[in-house]
Amino acid sequence: MTLTRPQTGRDRLNSLRPSLSAADIDDLARGGPALRGFLRGLPGVDQVGLEGRAAALATRSIKATAKSFAIDLAISMLDLTTLEGADTPGKVRSLCARARCPDPDRPDGPRPAAVCVYPDLAAVARAALAGSGIAVASVATGFPSGRTSVDVKVQEVAEAIDAGADEVDMVIDRGAFLAGDYDTVFGEIAAVRQACARGIEAGGARSVHLKVILETGELATYDHVRQASWLAMLAGADFIKTSTGKVSPAATLPVTLVMLEAVRDFRASTGRQVGVKAAGGIRTSKDAIRYLVTVNETAGPDWLTPRWFRFGASSLLDDLLRQRMRTDSGHYVGADYVTMD
Amino acid sequence: MTELDVAQEFAYAPAPESRALVRIRDEYGLFIGGEFVEGTGEPFATVDPATEERLATVATASAADVDRAVQAARAAHNRVWGPMPGAERAKYLFRLARILQERARELAVLESIDNGKPIRESRDVDVPLAAAHFFYHAGWADKLGYAGLGADPKPLGVAGQVIPWNFPLLMLSWKIAPALACGNTVVLKPAETTPLTALLFAEICQQADLPAGVVNIVTGAGDTGRSLISHPDVDKVAFTGSTEVGRSIAQTVAGTSKKVTLELGGKAANIVFADSPVDQAVEGIVNGIFFNQGHVCCAGSRLLVEESVHDEVIERLQQRMGTLRVGDPLDKNTDIGAINSAEQLAKIRRLSAVGEAEGAQRWSPACQLPERGYFFAPTLFTGVSQAHRIAREEIFGPVLSVLTFRTPDEAVAKANNTPYGLSAGVWTEKGSRILWMAARLKAGVVWANTFNRFDPASPFGGYKESGYGREGGRHGLAGYLRPSPGGASPAGAGVRA
Numbered sequence: 001m002t003l004t005r006p007q008t009g010r011d012r013l014n015s016l017r018p019s020l021s022a023a024d025i026d027d028l029a030r031g032g033p034a035l036r037g038f039l040r041g042l043p044g045v046d047q048v049g050l051e052g053r054a055a056a057l058a059t060r061s062i063k064a065t066a067k068s069f070a071i072d073l074a075i076s077m078l079d080l081t082t083l084e085g086a087d088t089p090g091k092v093r094s095l096c097a098r099a100r101c102p103d104p105d106r107p108d109g110p111r112p113a114a115v116c117v118y119p120d121l122a123a124v125a126r127a128a129l130a131g132s133g134i135a136v137a138s139v140a141t142g143f144p145s146g147r148t149s150v151d152v153k154v155q156e157v158a159e160a161i162d163a164g165a166d167e168v169d170m171v172i173d174r175g176a177f178l179a180g181d182y183d184t185v186f187g188e189i190a191a192v193r194q195a196c197a198r199g200i201e202a203g204g205a206r207s208v209h210l211k212v213i214l215e216t217g218e219l220a221t222y223d224h225v226r227q228a229s230w231l232a233m234l235a236g237a238d239f240i241k242t243s244t245g246k247v248s249p250a251a252t253l254p255v256t257l258v259m260l261e262a263v264r265d266f267r268a269s270t271g272r273q274v275g276v277k278a279a280g281g282i283r284t285s286k287d288a289i290r291y292l293v294t295v296n297e298t299a300g301p302d303w304l305t306p307r308w309f310r311f312g313a314s315s316l317l318d319d320l321l322r323q324r325m326r327t328d329s330g331h332y333v334g335a336d337y338v339t340m341d
Numbered sequence: 342m343t344e345l346d347v348a349q350e351f352a353y354a355p356a357p358e359s360r361a362l363v364r365i366r367d368e369y370g371l372f373i374g375g376e377f378v379e380g381t382g383e384p385f386a387t388v389d390p391a392t393e394e395r396l397a398t399v400a401t402a403s404a405a406d407v408d409r410a411v412q413a414a415r416a417a418h419n420r421v422w423g424p425m426p427g428a429e430r431a432k433y434l435f436r437l438a439r440i441l442q443e444r445a446r447e448l449a450v451l452e453s454i455d456n457g458k459p460i461r462e463s464r465d466v467d468v469p470l471a472a473a474h475f476f477y478h479a480g481w482a483d484k485l486g487y488a489g490l491g492a493d494p495k496p497l498g499v500a501g502q503v504i505p506w507n508f509p510l511l512m513l514s515w516k517i518a519p520a521l522a523c524g525n526t527v528v529l530k531p532a533e534t535t536p537l538t539a540l541l542f543a544e545i546c547q548q549a550d551l552p553a554g555v556v557n558i559v560t561g562a563g564d565t566g567r568s569l570i571s572h573p574d575v576d577k578v579a580f581t582g583s584t585e586v587g588r589s590i591a592q593t594v595a596g597t598s599k600k601v602t603l604e605l606g607g608k609a610a611n612i613v614f615a616d617s618p619v620d621q622a623v624e625g626i627v628n629g630i631f632f633n634q635g636h637v638c639c640a641g642s643r644l645l646v647e648e649s650v651h652d653e654v655i656e657r658l659q660q661r662m663g664t665l666r667v668g669d670p671l672d673k674n675t676d677i678g679a680i681n682s683a684e685q686l687a688k689i690r691r692l693s694a695v696g697e698a699e700g701a702q703r704w705s706p707a708c709q710l711p712e713r714g715y716f717f718a719p720t721l722f723t724g725v726s727q728a729h730r731i732a733r734e735e736i737f738g739p740v741l742s743v744l745t746f747r748t749p750d751e752a753v754a755k756a757n758n759t760p761y762g763l764s765a766g767v768w769t770e771k772g773s774r775i776l777w778m779a780a781r782l783k784a785g786v787v788w789a790n791t792f793n794r795f796d797p798a799s800p801f802g803g804y805k806e807s808g809y810g811r812e813g814g815r816h817g818l819a820g821y822l823r824p825s826p827g828g829a830s831p832a833g834a835g836v837r838a
Contacts, residue, residue, distance in 0.1 A: 044770040049621030061356035061673035296351045297664045
């Protein structure tokens with residue numbers, strides 16, 4: 001029997017007509033009742049149905065060549081992360097060394113997309129990754145709580161970019177969002193967006209990507225996650241990111257599914273593609289593959305690249321490498337067979 | 342930028358569940374009086390609908406065989422099962438439930454091979470729900486005095502049960518579990534295209550040391566079923582299947598003392614309002630009509646969508662349908678498996694052709710069907726009106742008819758404008774509207790913001806030509822018990838024909 005290949009969703013996605021013009025988006029950017037009305041007019045999310053769909057996607061069985069492909073893809077989508085108070089230049093340098101060569105037995109194998117650090121260590125990462133093609137991502141804007149003034153946030157972003165960050169992971173003001181003050185959240189994202197643009201001018205041709213962390217664990221409802229996703233995209237986010245990793249729950253499959261629906265619908269409405277980063281709590285290859293299946297069957301294959309989907313994780317790489325060795329060798333190696341950092 | 346920056350297709354490699362988990366015998370007999378015996382009718386073949394290959398030869402029960410089975414059931418009822426305390430019957434039901442769980446993979450694989458349904462569904466829905474029905478009813482067996490049927494309700498005696506091919510093991514459990522819990526013994530006839538899991542269940546009855554004759558399985562086609570339901574010593578007839586056959590059963594048993602429950606066809610409306618949680622509504626539409634290839638009596642085969650969001654909902658639905666994987670039922674990633682029989686496939690094709698001829702617009706995602714086996718692509722008809730046959734007749738396949746409405750009143754009127762009345766779905770974020778709709782929809786089950794959800798504690802059954810009586814829950818017990826003096830029958834419970 002020949003297996004049927006499913007039609008990809010891409011053709012369908014492209015056929016959706018843009019329904020938000022540039023002028024519409026400018027209107028929303030002025031904030032106030034227009035923005036509030038738009039966000040509150042987004043379709044609701046039914047919790048039971050959403051979680052049921054995520055659970056169904058998690059039952060996909062990814063084997064053999066598909067598994068090897070998925071693991072390599074997941075490695076290439078990693079933002080290898082260290083965000084500890086105890087981080088030192090030495091720790092960051094060894095993380096960067098691992099990013100350059102995650103598996104010494106497979107020197108041509110995939111490498112993480114970025115190394116993600118605090119802003120004061122961005123320069124260390126920049127130097128350690130020089131010439132590797134691996135990006136430096138820096139958290140900023142009073143990470144993880146974001147409880148500081150917009151001026152301080154913008155200043156911190158500027159410093160991170162000066163220190164060599166290619167990507168900035170900002171946090172939104174969850175307090176303002178939950179208080180219904182969408183204008184403040186929007187304004188901060190737009191200001192950071194501008195700071196990223198200034199960084200580009202200062203640093204030449206370098207493009208600085210803005211990832212906006214929603215901290216979904218503090219937004220609590222899926223309706224909020226959908227609204228915050230649109231808010232961030234309208235304000236200019238290149239990526240929307242689930243979590244800081246400092247709040248539980250961090251990334252979950254249902255939350256990521258809502259965000260993938262949001263980027264899919266946003267592109268359909270505006271023509272602009274936005275990426276998604278699932279961060280925190282993803283530790284196993286099995287988990288990572290479930291996310292990739294969800295990307296594939298929700299946003300579509302256009303998002304299946306490090307350009308449009310990322311994992312924020314510190315320990316995930318270990319299991320990805322061990323599972324990858326298993327697909328090659330047939331057995332699952334002990335933890336000491338992969339380098340620790 | 343690396344080469345991985347270019348999106349690549351994530352092709353899922355085949356992930357077949359192992360056929361080696363089941364041992365299909367070449368020939369099967371009847372299960373009567375606790376033993377497998379030969380049938381005296383002309384044996385028939387059951388085929389794998391995904392490959393069209395013969396799986397086994399199965400005995401046909403003649404009228405004489407059916408009579409033997411009813412006698413065995415009567416003897417078991419009089420001597421063992423009827424007098425047995427409920428707490429003791431419960432132990433057997435719990436044991437059956439546990440064995441169903443222990444042998445879940447084997448049952449799921451066998452179900453998918455014989456029926457054509459995807460292993461994902463037989464593994465995650467059919468078999469777990471079948472076990473759940475036995476667990477649930479095991480709990481009732483010693484508490485029947487609290488079922489609202491008087492302090493000491495009595496079993497009816499021998500139940501003759503005829504089940505369809507769409508959920509072979511699950512329908513078996515819907516029939517056998519409540520009957521046994523209430524102290525009845527049963528003679529069950531599985532559908533002729535899907536007898537294998539019922540015959541495996543017969544082995545499970547042996548494994549559980551169920552007293553001989555409590556469960557009897559007779560295989561065969563329509564004649565066997567007719568012999569069973571018209572047998573004078575059968576006290577109760579329970580049937581799930583087509584309205585046409587249900588009607589003839591009702592005629593057959595009219596004027597006798599037999600109690601009857603009928604669970605028949607449907608043409609359910611799945612109603613999507615503009616304020617629905619649209620992504621979940623699309624999932625619910627897909628689940629409503631493409632679950633089990635649409636071989637579901639309560640399938641949401643008529644999509645009623647508020648006109649103002651019609652285009653958006655259809656666009657999203659088409660996009661979602663493009664991700665459905667049609668193919669090998671045993672592949673763990675298959676969403677839509679094989680149509681159960683060549684006959685059913687022909688019916689689906691015929692009615693779909695009628696839909697086109699009547700002027701509805703037909704759409705299916707690009708999908709390559711396997712060369713062998715009975716397959717049908719998921720199909721959407723838009724521009725359908727109430728007058729079209731595809732909006733009125735039960736297609737029993739993966740074919741969805743889309744109609745529009747403007748107001749809640751119009752939605753109710755269109756939803757109820759069918760001779761059937763088994764189920765309905767309502768999608769809206771407005772709680773008050775859900776309650777308003779549910780009070781007006783003439784359907785036995787109304788799902789709100791979900792579809793095709795089943796639970797043994799929830800009564801299931803229809804209005805109008807979708808049948809009478811309820812299965813599951815406290816109400817379902819009434820179909821297998823004679824109330825004791827002072828006991829009232831719960832609303833909608835078994836009807837005397």
